[in-house]
Structures are given as structure tokens and as C-alpha cells.
Amino acid sequence: MQADVFKLSMDNPGDVSALAGLIENGTILAQEIVAFIGKTEGNGGVNDFTRGYFTDRLMTMLSTYLNEPAESLARRIPCILSGGTEGVLSPHYLVFVRKTGESDGATGALAVGTAFSPALDYRHVGTREHALSVAKAVEAAISDAGIRSLDDVHFVQVKAPCLTSERIAILHERGETPPAPNAGRSMALARAAGAFGVALALGDIGEDELSDDLFLEDFQRHCDRASISSGVEVEANEVIVLGNSEGWTGNLRIAHRAMCDAVDLTAVQAVLGDLGLAATPQLDASEWDRVRGVLVKAEPDRRGRIHGQRHTMLNDTDIDAQRHIRGAVGGLVAGVIGDTRIFVSGGAEHQGPDGGGLIAVIAASDTADINQQTAGA
Amino acid sequence: MQADVFKLSMDNPGDVSALAGLIENGTILAQEIVAFIGKTEGNGGVNDFTRGYFTDRLMTMLSTYLNEPAESLARRIPCILSGGTEGVLSPHYLVFVRKTGESDGATGALAVGTAFSPALDYRHVGTREHALSVAKAVEAAISDAGIRSLDDVHFVQVKAPCLTSERIAILHERGETPPAPNAGRSMALARAAGAFGVALALGDIGEDELSDDLFLEDFQRHCDRASISSGVEVEANEVIVLGNSEGWTGNLRIAHRAMCDAVDLTAVQAVLGDLGLAATPQLDASEWDRVRGVLVKAEPDRRGRIHGQRHTMLNDTDIDAQRHIRGAVGGLVAGVIGDTRIFVSGGAEHQGPDGGGLIAVIAASDTADINQQTAGA
Amino acid sequence: MQADVFKLSMDNPGDVSALAGLIENGTILAQEIVAFIGKTEGNGGVNDFTRGYFTDRLMTMLSTYLNEPAESLARRIPCILSGGTEGVLSPHYLVFVRKTGESDGATGALAVGTAFSPALDYRHVGTREHALSVAKAVEAAISDAGIRSLDDVHFVQVKAPCLTSERIAILHERGETPPAPNAGRSMALARAAGAFGVALALGDIGEDELSDDLFLEDFQRHCDRASISSGVEVEANEVIVLGNSEGWTGNLRIAHRAMCDAVDLTAVQAVLGDLGLAATPQLDASEWDRVRGVLVKAEPDRRGRIHGQRHTMLNDTDIDAQRHIRGAVGGLVAGVIGDTRIFVSGGAEHQGPDGGGLIAVIAASDTADINQQTAGA
Amino acid sequence: MQADVFKLSMDNPGDVSALAGLIENGTILAQEIVAFIGKTEGNGGVNDFTRGYFTDRLMTMLSTYLNEPAESLARRIPCILSGGTEGVLSPHYLVFVRKTGESDGATGALAVGTAFSPALDYRHVGTREHALSVAKAVEAAISDAGIRSLDDVHFVQVKAPCLTSERIAILHERGETPPAPNAGRSMALARAAGAFGVALALGDIGEDELSDDLFLEDFQRHCDRASISSGVEVEANEVIVLGNSEGWTGNLRIAHRAMCDAVDLTAVQAVLGDLGLAATPQLDASEWDRVRGVLVKAEPDRRGRIHGQRHTMLNDTDIDAQRHIRGAVGGLVAGVIGDTRIFVSGGAEHQGPDGGGLIAVIAASDTADINQQTAGA
Secondary structure, three states, X not given: OEEEEEEEEOOXXXXXXXXXXXXXXXXXXXXXXXXXXXXXXXXXXXXXXXXXXXXXXXXXXXXXXXXOOXXXXXXXXXXXXXXXXXXXXXXXXXXXEEEOOOOOOOEEEEEEEEEEEEEOOHHHOOOHHHHHHHHHHHHHHHXXXXXXXXXXXXXXXXXXXXXXXXXXXXXXXXXXOOOOOOHHHHHHHHHHHHHHHHHHHXXXXXXXXXXXXXXXXXXXXXXXXXXXXXXXOOOEEEEEEEEEEEEEEOOEEEEEEEEOOOOOHHHHHHHHHHOOOOOOOOOOHHHHHHEEEEEEEOOOOOOOEEOOEEOOHHHOOOOOHXXXXXXXXXXXXXXXXXXXXXXXXXXXXOOOOOOOEEEEEEEEOOOOOOOOOOOOO | OEEEEEEEEOOOOOOOHHHHHHHHOOOOOXXXXXXXXXXXXXXXXXXXXXXXXXXXXXXXXXXXXXXXXXXXXXXXXXXXXXXXXXXXXXXXXXXXXXXXXXXXXXXXEEEEEEEEEEEOOHHHOOOHHHHHHHHHHHHHHHHHHOOOOHHHEEEEEEEEEOOOHHHHHHHHHOOOOOOOOOHHHHHHHHHHHHHHHHHHHOOOOOOOOOOOOOOOOOOOOOOOOEEEEEEOOOOEEEEEEEEEEEEEEOOEEEEEEEEOOOOOHHHHHHXXXXXXXXXXXXXXXXXXXXEEEEEEEOOOOOOOEEOOEEOOHHHOOOOOHHHHHHHHHHHHHHHHHOOOOOEEEOOOOOOOOOOOEEEEEEEEOOOOOOOOOOOOO | OEEEEEEEEOOOOOOOHHHHHHHHOOOOOHHHEEEEEEEEOOOOOOOOOHHHHHHHHHHHHHHHHHOOOHHHHHOOOOEEEEEOOOOOOOOEEEEEEXXXXXXXXXXXXXXXXXXXXXXXXXXHOOOHHHHHHXXXXXXXXXXXXXOOOHHHEEEEEEEEEOOOHHHHHHHHHOOOOOOOOOHHHHHXXXXXXXXXXXXXXXXXXXXXXXXXXXXXXXXXXXXXXXXXXXXXXXXXXXXXXXXXXXXXXXXXXXXEEEEOOOOOHXXXXXXXXXXXXXXXXXXXXXXXXXXXEEEEEOOOOOOOEEOOXXXXXXXXXXXXXXXXXXXXXXXXXXXXXXXXXXEEEXXXXXXXXXXXXXXXXXXXXXXXXXXXXXXXO | OEEEEEEEEOOOOOXXXXXXXXXXXXXXXXXXXXXXXXXXXXXXXXXXXHHHHHHHHHHHHHHHHHOOOHHHHHOOOOEEEEEOOOOOOOOEEEEEEEEXXXXXOOEEEEEEEEEEEEEOOHHHOOOHXXXXXXXXXXXXXXXXXXXXXXXXXXXXXXXXXXXXXXXXXXXHHOOOOOOOOOHHHHHHHHHXXXXXXXXXXXXXXXXXXXXXXXXXXXXXXXXXXEXXXXXXXOOEEEEEEEEEEEEEEOOEEEEEEEEOOOOOHHHHHHHHHHOOOOOOOOOOHHHHHHEEEEEEEOOOOOOOEEOOEEOOHHHOOOXXXXXXXXXXXXXHHHHHHOOOOOEEEOOOOOOOOOOOEEEEEEEEOOOOOOOOXXXXX
């Protein structure tokens, strides 16, 4: 097995031409695509329709190649998008491809697995049950990836369902108490449940310790490999597991680091070092093609201070706090990476240290035979 | 002569208590204050009243110590504020103090000079005449600072008048053609005029080359030591010159670097190196007190790309482009400096390379006797 | 006793020149000023500093005429500002003046009373205790206004304290459970408590019925004469009561109407009719001077629909929902009134019908002797 | 010939289910659809992708019924969308249907015509040539509508191409001077050209008087029946003409009125009166189904005042001025109409009086046989 990752630019949220071109010219076989992670240029909030627009166009385009309805594709190929390209960030998407029968490159290479949980009962959104559901799906995705040691998992992306006013009404009609009073709170709880679910699957917490009393309360508890988003558009948990595995070949590797706070430049440099990339301080332009994906979670420090100084993100009625933090952390990471196509997502509760987050990077090893297929780089 | 710089936090745009405390306890003599540069937490646009609020409170407070009306103080002590603490940036202000009769520390230390030009005729706003007016004021401020070699000037902050609809109406009544069709355009032209005025005073351009045809047109022309803001609240050009001078003593020094683009991490590391500070990659917390001021100008690349990748700042109807760039560059610089009290100002036309900008840092040398007066650090 | 109301424009949130001019020319005696209600041009949110800026300038200016420190004035003269002049709304302030010894005009005229409650213990913010505290202050203000029949009260403006993260921390230190988990929730609860407090004082609800279980839950309960704002800047409840009273003379009267929803044009026309003003459909320009104050509360319908059609205010990450509703209702009311200096405030929980709000208008009767003092009209 | 208009709601910008349902149940024949006008819930600016998303979904859906590629449909069926449902406005779209062979209802009924101009050479964008091109297309659409008297034309919707940085670059390469320095200016000029083009076609201005010196300069010149939008997505002028014609039958009629300013409630009431609808002051709910379309153009007064009072729309860095005005005027018009599905579009240069705009309403006559097909009402 061999994974490949393509980092593709988009001109607008309806533009899937870069992928279509690679399918047309044979670089990518449509049936080998297993997942997408991307950033679109909306506001990243409830009324960000750029995610739906892009997914719609992507699945419609793929359906013409795969002879399968777009709706069906959307239920088996995770497409997890984060809205908001604040500051220097550039709209883009990562295409994860899984090839069989190839054997170039060393073993211990990047492994990709995916899984979908069963539909989650609305009464469990953001609860311990939700975490257990995520944990099972993560285990399935690890198995799908053929990763044997949990230490080899470096990044788990989850998209988890949340409540909406309609779903809350359904629970009330059923005579049940909704696990959250409104959509916004349920999204935060769902992200917490997702993080604890990943932690459970990765052995970072024991099942007996798992309690939803910890969710959004005990921020000392965190999983440095969990990246969770929550949205109304899914009924089940969607999972993408990224790691390294002896069963996979190729020149790609993944590494990750926790970020202590929103200005943790050291973590960014360190994760590159883990992959044999030297940023001094910025990665040389000749190395940019080696970096196939940069995945970051971040959060405005809820205590209102960074390194002891007040920040104003949480009290701003004009700009959403998540937009602020994505712009700032995006600027920091882009300064090191050089390529501004960086996935930075907010809402990092329990995903990395409190007030910080995490970073994962996928990079090609420094060989002469670096895959020339990284079009759009 | 000896300069001191205090980096003070504010809790809100009406909070001048940090300075009041330092005056009360004798750390700062009110009559020795010569200038202010700061960041307030407004939107940085036309309807940002946090700058006026802070200036009003500051001058009112000082007037009680100096027995001089606030309006009069505002006309002799430059107080140049930039609105917008996007992302990790923290509201703060630098207080520049000039002491005589002291002689501790080496010579060749930080020198501070200020000057006000005569009121600028509205018909000259943003023209060659404006640049000449700025140049003269810069020369006066250099002289005030006692800096002999132009190479020793590292940062020139100018606040330049712009047009308003009222001022345009006045010109029409006088039968004259306004030099810009609206306030927004006149602000950009005034910043350009300011940058060329500084360039002329510093010998970066000859007076015969100076033409307003270059303004906002020839972006190859830039001055890497000019930081210009433009506002309706001034009638004259206000200038603060910062440099190093043999005539000044103390342990403070200033250095500057051009920033090639919005992700120029190298420049940020380099300017610290110029001052003997090693950020590996972030400045150690034990060194934060040494950094007395960080002054940055930046700009969303008007060509729409950074390192070849599309950015979305210039087409965003929800968030002003200058807010985007301040947040991103603030995140980058804070990652190196550690302290989030960083002055990042947008509108960097001709102030540093096109699409980039510049950074200047004031720091104390690494001696045991680092001034303990840096309250608020 | 005679009340007068001046509707004054401001050029920016630091501009108190209109009032200063009227004091200078003797139109207003500074010692007769008893209250202010106004709209400033900030965003109306937590980081809206235009309210503080204006209050600061106002009290500083008054202190020069009254020989009393600004801080002391702020504790006895209520100055209740709402930020946000979205759409056609124009920044302005109403100055309420109380004159004695005059007797022109009929009795039954506009009466104004004010009161301050004792400082509210933080553990009571947004609870039944808070409502009781407000009720007592409203009773004191009614008494201050000399209004005998509760039916003669038409508008009660309250500014109520809320929690902040600091205040929550203080409660935790005292070993007490904060009545709300965060500042935002406490502001909504404080507005609810204020509305129920006014309802209690006006006899719209009995003390035995009063329970904080109703707050933000039973929206069938509402007071159509309560206008509540909540802010961190106060420790006590500040109250302004407006009504008509036999004990007062003059040509001013006040009337109010509930607004059923955000498009309730009928209510706006009706309240003018109550005052003998005919808007057909817009008030004639010759009548604008008669309208001395228009006070409106409004709210985005929390059920997401208006007249059965979806609105998008509550899901907008770019523009705060309160900014949306102020702009829309401001446009509606201005269409009838003609003068765009209208006080429209959001956060109308329990203040008027669910999804709607209320409107109160102060107008001069149609006599030849309409007070010529309405400068700025 | 008979026109019908369906006012359909959308749940999100990708939701075309209301129209799909009406096609599925036979209420609408897909081949009889001739035009769309609608409002989507984006920001209405350059980065508003809700317009493209909706058009994409709409044309894709229609193509399945019409056996014609979506791209081809988009080139022959005008779909003119305005982004921004500020305040009470509700996302919706009007479907214009043209039926032949029917003869119920009186003659002199609503007539609909459409036309596309040839692709406009970029060097003509926003110039006199552009106006002439629009005029010809309007004449073609009037002819298509079978309207004989120009007085019977009540509303002309145009979508006109503008410049982009790419198009400006193409002109520079061809050695030609672009007619505008940037995209934003070219959009305003294109709207002006469109308005003058409509004016020319309707006889409101003579061809000898037509000069692009008037564009964005002489605001006394305006056409009260022209509604122009400008966008990068078109290469040709798209035109929809709406009027009444003896050659058409049915119970629908259209009327229009100029709006003098942004609070012109009188005009809104008057246009309903023209159609035999009495709003006293709001249209009774029993009449809402009769109103098939409300089309409004509006503009923040560029002189900064409304009825002599300052507005703050043009200086707001947080909220775009067009968003402000749409919300305010939407609130005003909704107060009269009752149904919040109102098309309010900004950028009204030369489209109605300076600082105002225009309103057109399509309504069914008061007969027992009002078409029951107005689903979604």
C-alpha cells in the first residue's frame, strides 16, 4: 500500500478544476481517492456556505468519473473542510490517495485510514456516548489504515454531528432532555466528545476515567493528536486517521507536535525537525514541494491572556474570535513553512494544551525521486 | 542625554493608569516625556474612536501634572496610535522619555527626536509639496535627536494630515482642484508622500527624482525606515525619529530590517540578531524585558498572492484587509518575540518592499543593570 | 415642575459641543440636568468603547460647570447609552432637564424621575433578588417623578450590572456559585431580571408570581414599558422613569405602544396618534421639532422567522444579530418619524412581546408656543 | 401570452427544492421559465459565493429537466441575484414564467422580456459604448416582451460586466488604457452605464445628451425604472424587462415609484396604491399572496446625511455601507408589505433620485380567481 497526498489550490469555493485536471491527465485515479481535508474562504461560522458549495461541486465532479451518485460518495469519502482563510492563508484542499500494488520508497511510510460511525442518536451528542462512538470509529479507521502501534498514529481528523434547533425540537417531542441548550453549545460539546473519543482510542485516557463531566471543564485533559470539527451537515462521525506504518511504502511521513499556546513557534520548528526538514528559520523555497500537508488546531486562550498579556479576541463583536486566531496562527506557521496553504482550524477544546493546540505535517523524505505529481504546489 | 522607553499595557482605550502610576511613584517625570506610539483595540479604520479616546485621556491626565492645557500638549507631544489588535496582539503604548544629565551606560545609545511641520495647505495633501514638508520636519527631528549620520536613523514615524469631505469642499470653494477625489485616496497618497518625504530626508532619493507621479505607482521605490500613518485629526505632519547616537548614553539600541513579504520570518530573526538577541526560535522569557518596543509596518500584497499562492484579504467584504494583515503579521512577529505587545500598522505603501514592510526593535543590551523600571512588562 | 427634553446631535463619540453650547448660551442650566439617554456609533457590543468615551467627555464637561468631580456626577446622573447606529440611524443624545418654579403649559405633562439602587451583590445578578432590587429603585424613581398612578408611567429605562470574568472569579473565591456561567449569559439574565423588576414595580406581575425560573424561559411574560440594558460599568441599578403627571406642567407628553414583531409599522403609527401626531404615512417635516425623543427596544425573533419567513440574523458570524435588528427597526421607525435620531436598542428579552419590543415617544403638543429651545433638531 | 411569477423561499443558498417541487408536481413547466431574480444570504460583496452557489444548483437542476447543459442555460436564462439579507429580509427567488395559449384574466397584464447583448469589449466597460450596448439589449427585451409604449415599462433589471485585475491586465497587454483603475470603480461605472443605457432605451435621455462625463458625476440625472447590478461572472449585458402590455393576459400587474431618500415611506405606500392594494399602514395578511415580487434599489446617501442628520454608513470599517442600507430599507419596506421576501439591492447610482432609489411591485388583482399556485407564500 502507498499513500499519496496532493495539495491543490482553488480559485474560489466552486473551483475543483485542479483535481479534475489531475484525474483527466491520469495523475490521480478517481477510485483511489479516500479522503479530503481542506480550507475554503468563508467565515468558518454557521452561515459559511463555502464548505457546502465546494463539497457539492467536488462530489458532483467525482460522480461523473466514478459512476456513483454524489450523495453516495459523500457518505463514504470523508470531505472535512474548515472555513476561513484569514490573513495570509490560501484556500486549498488535500487529496488523500491510496494506491495498491506499488512498492517504491521505504516502508514505515504514511498510512491513511477512514471510517464512518453509525448515525448518532441526537440525545447522545456531546456526551460520553458520543465519545465512545467516536472511539469505535477511530479504531476502525486505524484498522483500515493497517497501523499496529497506537504511537504511530499522528493525526486523527473527526467530523462530528451537533444539535440544531430542529434536532432539539425532535428530542423534546420524544420527551427527552437535549444534551445541550442550543446549537452553539452542542458544537463545543461535540468537539470535546470527539477529542475524548480519540484520546480513548489512542490510549491517552482509560474508559473508566471517561466522563462527560470533564468535557469543557477539565482542560488539563487533552489529546495532542485529535482535530475535531462539528457540523450540522453530518449524522454520523466521520474519521480520517493519519499515521506511519510498516505496511505502507513511499517517501511520505507524518509527524505532530502539541502547541503550548498561540505563539508556539518552537513547536512549528520542531515538527519540521521530526521530518528531517530544517527551517532556518523559514523552509527554503526548494523544499516547499516536500511539504504535502500542514494541519493545525488553535484556540483563542479562554483566560484572555497570552504570555501574561491581554488579548482582545474573545470580546470582539466585529470579528469572530475563531477568525482572529486562525489569522494569527496562520501567519506564524506560514512564516516557518513558506507555503501559505495551511489548514488552520479553530475550536480546539481538549485538542492540544489549553490555549494552544497542535500541528501535524506530512512531508516527503529528501530523496531525488520526490514525486513529481505535486501539481499545484 | 539618555532615552528611556516604557512599554505599558492598557485595560481599555480609556486606561492610562499604568503611566499615571509611574508618574505618581516617580519612575517617570512627566516633563521628560517626548512622544508616544501605541496600539489601541479599535478597528483601525475611519470610525475607530479608540485612538481619540486614548489620546484624550492621556493628554488630560498629563495636563494635571504639567499645568498645561491638554490641547496644547497634543500639539507638542506626538501621540501616534494605530488601531487594531487583531489576533494575539495586545493593546499597549510606548512612552518615550528623554533625560538630561545622566550618563550611565555606553554612548551610541538610543536617540529620540520629534518635530511638527507647519500646518499643511489642503491643496498639497499627498503631493510632492507634502513630501517636501515631511522631509523638512524629519530633518528637524533628526537635528532634535542630535543624530549626525543619516545611517544612524532606524525608524521614522510620521502622522500626516489627509483630506476629508469638508476639506475637499473648502478647496472647491477656493476654486482649487483637490489633490484626491475622496478621503480614502488622500490617506493613501498622504502615506506615500510621507514615505517619500522620509526617503528624501534620509538621502534614499534625491530631490530631483522626487515626483508625485511615483506615489502609489512605482512600488520599487520604498524607504525601509519610514512608518507613516495618516489621519483627519492632524493639520500638520508630526514626526518621531528614532536612531542611535554617540551623543546619547544608556543601554538601549534600535535596529531595523526590511520585510520582503508578509511571512518574512527571516527579517524578524535578523533584527533581533542585530541587537544581540538570540531567538531560538522564540526569544527566551528571561529576555522579554529587554525588548522595549517592536514597530512593524505591513500590507496585504496588492497583487493578491504571497509566495505564489492566492490570498483573500483584498476581496473580503466582511473584514477589512488591513485587519487581516495586522493579525497575520502580528502572529508571526509574536512567535519570535514572545511578548504580544507589538505595534503592527497597515497601510505600508512605499514603506518597505512591495507586499512586505519593515520591522524596528528597541532593546536593552545584555547587562546586569537592565533598568528595572519596565513596569507592565 | 416642568420637564424639558433636548435632542442633540453629536459629530463623533467625543463630541459634547451641542450641550456645551446650550449651557453656555443659557438655554440649559447645568444644575437642572437629571438624565441622559443616547445612541453612539460603536458596535453596541462588549468592545464598544464609544459609550465610555462619550460618558467620560460629558461628565468631564459638566464637572466644569457644576464644580463637582466627573466620577461623582456619573454616580448621580444616569447616562444610559446604546451603541450602534446601523443603517439610517443618527448618533444623538436626549438631555432630560427638570425645572422648578415654572408654570407655563397645561398640567399632566411629562414627568421625569431617577434613582440608583444600592450596589448589587454579584451573587444576585440576573436572579429574583436582582428583580426585587430593580423594583425598589423603580418605585423610588416613580416617587421622584411624583407620578401617582402607575398607568401614567410610559417608559422605564434601567441599566443593570452584569457579571464579568473577574466578578465570577470573586464569587468562586468566596465559595459561592455564580448565577451565570459567563458574562454574555449574565447580561441576558440581568436584562430579564430588570424587565421583571419593572413589571413588579408597575403591577404587571405579583411578587408571589415572580420567579427566576421565568427568566429567559417564559417569553409570554413581558413588560411593555421596560427598556433594560446591562453593562459591566455599573455596580448598581440605574433607573430613569418617564411618564405624565398632574404635578408637572409644560407642553410635553409621552406615550408608548408594544411592538408585536420587528415589522410592526402599525404600532409606530399608533403611538404617534396617541400624541395627536398624524403620520400620513410619514410625519410632515414641519412637525419634526415636536418629536423630542423616540425610544425603541427590539430583538431578532429567536424562533428564526418573521411572519412565517426565515430571517438570517441569528446565524450570521459576520454581523452581530443585534446590529441587524437595530438597522431594520431603525429604518422602519425612521420612515414614520422622518428624523433619524431614534434610540433603538437590542436585547429586548421580556421587554415587549416575544420577537417584538416596544416604542415610546415624547412629543410637544400642537400649540403655537412650542419651545424654541430644541436646538439641534 | 401570460406571465406568472412565483416567489419561492430557500433554506440555504444551495436549496432549489421549492422550484424542483413545483416542476415535479406540474405547477411549473421548466421550458416556460424565462428569468430569475433573487436574494441570497451572503454579504453581497466580491467574496459573496452564495450567488454562484445558488445559480450553479439552479441551472444544474433545470438541466435535468430541459436536457440542456447547465452552462448553456446560464447563457440564455438570466438569473440575477443580489447577496445580502440584512435585518428582516428573507432569502428567496422570483421565477418568471411565460405561458402561451392561455387567455384567462384581463389584457394589459404583466409582460416579461429578456435579452443578452453581445459580449462587451473590456475597453468599453463603464463608458458611453457600454450604455449604448445596454440600450440595444433593453430595446430587444422590450420587443421580446411585446410592450409597445415605453410608458408601460416599469422595471428593467440589468446585469452588466465589469473589469477585474485580469481583464485590466489584458487591456494593458493590448496597449489600451483601461476605462477604470480597479474592479471596484469599474463596477460603479458599469452600473452608471447600465442606468444611462436603460434611460436611453426608455427615452429618458437623448443619445446626443449621453456622455460618460455624466457617469457618477451628475446625479441629477437618473432613471427611475433601472436596476443595475455588475459582476465579474458575465461577459455580456443580461436584461430582464418588466411592464404591462395589452398583448398579455392574466391578473398580474406591475407598478413602480421613485424613492426620494432611504426613509421614503410615502413611495412604498404609493406603489401599492397604484396596484389597488391598501396598506393601512401594513398590508393585511390576507393580501400577502397577491404580492408576487417587490424589487427595490437603495443607496447610502453619499453626502452623509438623511433629512439633515448625519448617518454613519459610509465611514464604517466593520460593516459594508451597502449592507447597512439594505437592512434599513428592507425594514422600512417590510413594514408596509408584511412579507419579508423583498429584493433590496444596493449600488443605486443614477437608479432613482440621488440618495434614494426606486421600488417596483408585481401584484395580482383582487379577484376571486387569484392563482393558487403561489406556493411558498
